[in-house]
Amino acid sequence: MCSRFIRATGAVVLALGAAVAAAAGDTYPSKPIRFIVPAAAGGPTEIVTRLLAERMTQSMGVPVVVEAKPGAGGNIGADAVAKAAPDGYTILMGTIGTNAINQTLYKSMPYQPLKDLVAVTQVVSYPLVVVVNPKLPINSVADLIAYAKSHPGELNRASGGSGTSMHMSGELFNEMAGIKMQHIPYKGSLPALTDVMGGQADLAFDSLVIAQPLIKAGKLRAIAVTGPKRSPAEPDVPSVSETLPGYAMTSWIGVFAPAGTPRPVVDRLQQEIAKALADPKVKAQLTSQAADPVASTPDEFARFTTEETEKWAPVVKASGASVS
Template identity: 50%
Template sequence: MLKPLTALFAAAGLALSSLASAQAYPSKTIKIIVPFAVGGIADTFGRVIAQKLTETWGQPVVVENKGGAGGNIGADLVAKSPPDGYTLVIGNIGTHAVNPFLMKNMPYDPLKDFVPIAHVLDAEGLLVVNPALPVKTVAELIAYGKANPGKLSYASGGLGTTSHLAGELFKSMSGIDMVHVPYKGNSPAITDVMGGQAQMIFATMPTVIQQAKSGRLRAIATLGKTRAKAVPDVPTIGETLPGFDVANWIGMFAPAGTPREIVDRLNAEVQRIMRAPDVEARLETEGAKFVPTTPETFAAFQKAESAKWAAAIKAAGIKQE
């Protein structure tokens, strides 16, 4: 009987030690890995969260940018870190939903190697066209595409980017034939849409909102489930094509196995931070919105996004690189 009792006491001791560790959290510097370059929306709000956590907890929370391989390098670093809450990642639709279906030899499994903490934000999207294109609504765009098969072209920031996948989803749901014109980044793609070399782009709001307001581009629709505060009179694509929804989302993740107490505490802090008036104002400026979730609802969302984009990529015939 001694051995079972010894094992039982050891297990109990380990559980108490884990609980004590979680209750003492944080007791040292926390690293938030942003697997992208400095200056993007993931970096911007990763730093907002880090600053607010530092102020609240009195422990340094620092951001480290580890870009490369579509975000896989930084995300993989976190996947292989100790599950103690001291190394976190700001992932996005690419690193935690799309990349496995676009890239060969993925170094991690987005669903198995992480525990979702919080859905930080959705970057609002906008479908804009060159003003010379004789359409002002999604219905008119679809009618024009069906009357002129193969004559419409849409630009994107590159193969497998959200702007590319949104275009492929629109093609499949609308039944029109469009030519994809990939660029090395969103800026040259947007420039060529304004110049008429391509006719439209499914872009993030901040990258095209000023051009749309000035008339250099025409805003046709937003990409998410609901209308955007920045352009409340612009309808969603889903109002014409029910079920269309493209969210360029960002979330916080920890390595799988991170104690639930730490996950819950981080979730509560993200909720508090993203609801702060100054952060809400910053979100609106950036053309983004906070999406409140529990860890469970964010995990369900991530799983649904993975299934959705796996199907869309397969249907579009996009090959892994």
């Protein structure tokens, strides 16, 4: 009798939970959505997020407000979303740093990416570009390696922050090339590239989205892209792997929600983002900046983030990089 009652009560609870989740999906959204960017304003992550938010505002019928929360390699913004109400009204544009690299790089994390955030969809993947101050006698990857070996420890490499793809792509390069470049973290891509142009830093691994206009203006010299092959956005710039076989670094960003967000809400977000990425104008803007739209399913993206976490953990450990 008791066991039958427990089973019946459990079935009622499950049915009520399913009904609540379904209702959440049916009524969502009914108020503005906060889209948190864990990086500095004006950087590649924010640029893509604003592009998506504009289309989502049109299609979802509520304002999708972009809010930059940089700091601690993206951990401040990501933690704010991890601790937000799991109702779909606070979402994160996560990065390879916040959702794959940081949990190995940082000695202490305020959130656990795989536990405290639920994957919605990967948005884009993109290679980085290696740029140097034009006054340096470095015109190729071979030149960079030779210069670093003849001037050990002298080259300063700027990045958009500790734990970012800009940071770890350089660490991977150091390891594979057998060189040592000093890492200088900045609060975003723009200040990092500004110092490379001004000579306060020598080079950077950074996003084509931000660097391309500066390259075309002659303020930075592009010597390579980090993807496994050349980028259609800069077809005359070789890939690092043409000189350093096996090297490849493809960065990515994607959307996450707080753990416990109802699956119908997650699915609605994924569908709206996929719809935005399929828009010909959005697609053209992204591809012109060397960003490849993805629009994976929540399950696909969850598997991908787990794989990326496992992939980068040994690279971070081998580099010796650590942030307290």
